[in-house]
Amino acid sequence: MKLEEEAKAYMEQKYESLNFKSYQDMAAETAVYKHEHQVIYPALGLAAEAGEVANKVKKILRDGKFDRNAIADEVGDCLWYIAALCRDLNVDMKELAKNNLRKLHDRKSRGVIQGSGDNR
Ligand SMILES: [Mg+2]
Numbered sequence: 001m002k003l004e005e006e007a008k009a010y011m012e013q014k015y016e017s018l019n020f021k022s023y024q025d026m027a028a029e030t031a032v033y034k035h036e037h038q039v040i041y042p043a044l045g046l047a048a049e050a051g052e053v054a055n056k057v058k059k060i061l062r063d064g065k066f067d068r069n070a071i072a073d074e075v076g077d078c079l080w081y082i083a084a085l086c087r088d089l090n091v092d093m094k095e096l097a098k099n100n101l102r103k104l105h106d107r108k109s110r111g112v113i114q115g116s117g118d119n120r
Helices: 003-016 020-028 040-063 068-088 093-109
Strands: none
Touching (some): 020 093, 068 093
């Protein structure tokens, strides 16, 4: 097996055991932006990628074509920026996910999952 193929196989093996922590760490390996642009760069990137998701969904209306893979690819780009933003904020993605689920389950148990407002 060529060295290049071995490296690819090694990475595929790492991807198979992915979790929030390892994703966040591996995403950080590809985060290339200036230190002074921390938080701002990934926040803007996340907004841009969310816009790309919306644009792909908009094309369902315009073209009548649902491109699941293209939408999923943009969602993945959002995930990368979320990981970068978490890193810059020194927030563990697993803790973020847990806290988010706690909040939503609490709202559901209190019957306020629908509606609006951050502090329900
Ligand atoms: Mg994108």
